[in-house]
Amino acid sequence: MKLLVTGGAGFIGSHLVDMLVEAGYTVSVVxxxxxxxxxxxxxxxxxxxxxxxxxxxxxxxxxxxxxxVLHQAAQVDVQRSLKDPLADARVxxxxxINLLEVCRRHGVGKVVYASSAAVYGxxxxxxxxxxxxxxxxxxxxxxxxxxxxxLRIYSDLYGIRxxxxxxxxxxxxxxxxxxxGGVVAIFVNRLLKGETxxxxxxxxxxRDFIYVKDxxxxxxxALGGGDGMTLNVSTGIKLxxxxxxxxxxxxxxxxxxxxxxxxxxxxxRHSCLANDSARRELGWSPxxxxxxxxxxxxxGYV
Ligand SMILES: NC(=O)c1ccc[n+]([C@@H]2O[C@H](COP(=O)([O-])OP(=O)(O)OC[C@H]3O[C@@H](n4cnc5c(N)ncnc54)[C@H](O)[C@@H]3O)[C@@H](O)[C@H]2O)c1
Numbered sequence: 001m002k003l004l005v006t007g008g009a010g011f012i013g014s015h016l017v018d019m020l021v022e023a024g025y026t027v028s029v030v031x032x033x034x035x036x037x038x039x040x041x042x043x044x045x046x047x048x049x050x051x052x053x054x055x056x057x058x059x060x061x062x063x064x065x066x067x068x069v070l071h072q073a074a075q076v077d078v079q080r081s082l083k084d085p086l087a088d089a090r091v092x093x094x095x096x097i098n099l100l101e102v103c104r105r106h107g108v109g110k111v112v113y114a115s116s117a118a119v120y121g122x123x124x125x126x127x128x129x130x131x132x133x134x135x136x137x138x139x140x141x142x143x144x145x146x147x148x149x150x151l152r153i154y155s156d157l158y159g160i161r162x163x164x165x166x167x168x169x170x171x172x173x174x175x176x177x178x179x180x181g182g183v184v185a186i187f188v189n190r191l192l193k194g195e196t197x198x199x200x201x202x203x204x205x206x207r208d209f210i211y212v213k214d215x216x217x218x219x220x221x222a223l224g225g226g227d228g229m230t231l232n233v234s235t236g237i238k239l240x241x242x243x244x245x246x247x248x249x250x251x252x253x254x255x256x257x258x259x260x261x262x263x264x265x266x267x268x269r270h271s272c273l274a275n276d277s278a279r280r281e282l283g284w285s286p287x288x289x290x291x292x293x294x295x296x297x298x299x300g301y302v
Contacts, residue, residue, distance in 0.1 A: 012170055017041070057102050074092050127234075
């Protein structure tokens, strides 16, 4: 089957493309390189530099005729979404609508969408499962959620099959130090440069860190299952930031201690997503322990 990956020059998208190529798929990539990098793009793909919300997308889909689209392209910076919500919506919402219109017109069979834990907002209970209320706390969370709704509507109206994957904090090689969930990239970069990393608050806040290859594998699994479903892609493990720091410090062979600074207003204290549905519906489960994932991440930065 031919596949189109949007955002295939980015952090998660480029790992996904590598995995798809390895699995024998013919892959094309659309990316505007706003945060993605040319050197991330697998040489085996046809690459189109353009914006997902642009008219040019139609020509790409008409030419490549993908059977499915894995939609990873997004404006991923929560702070930027607060400063410029229109720009965020242009990419995350109008980009999705444009993609769906093109998919409808060209008979694309399935869209797998990279959504986010940000759609849930502050957890009412833990671990957060897919039935948890969705109360996003930023324009980014709102645009990701609205895009999910459009996807479901296009499924209902026009029969485009779909799976929504809501990622927890994804980490791994090629992650930018800005963007969503970049704490691993920031710690690794700082420690390798011999600079003191900062921890906001007491460091006992927890997050659910999923390795990028596990997130990519969930996308592959969604090509063959999970139709009509919304599934968390996570480890289901609450890891304190202090614990994460210890693993990175040990792996990087650093002696540096973190500097603790004031907590950031609005930060969620604990976050963890249940992954039972993805395990059941996709036959997928996370393969990497935090130690293994951090080992590959540190190796990717040196
Ligand atoms: N990294 C995480 O922890 C995380 C968590 C939850 C959800 N997600 C989602 O995963 C997806 C990938 O995120 P990432 O972390 O790899 O970020 P990233 O910034 O590395 O990747 C996004 C890619 O999309 C491209 N892009 C941005 N705007 C575009 C546009 N208008 N047209 C075409 N391409 C465009 C960028 O150049 C980049 O290559 C996003 O949809 C994001 O919302 C990421």
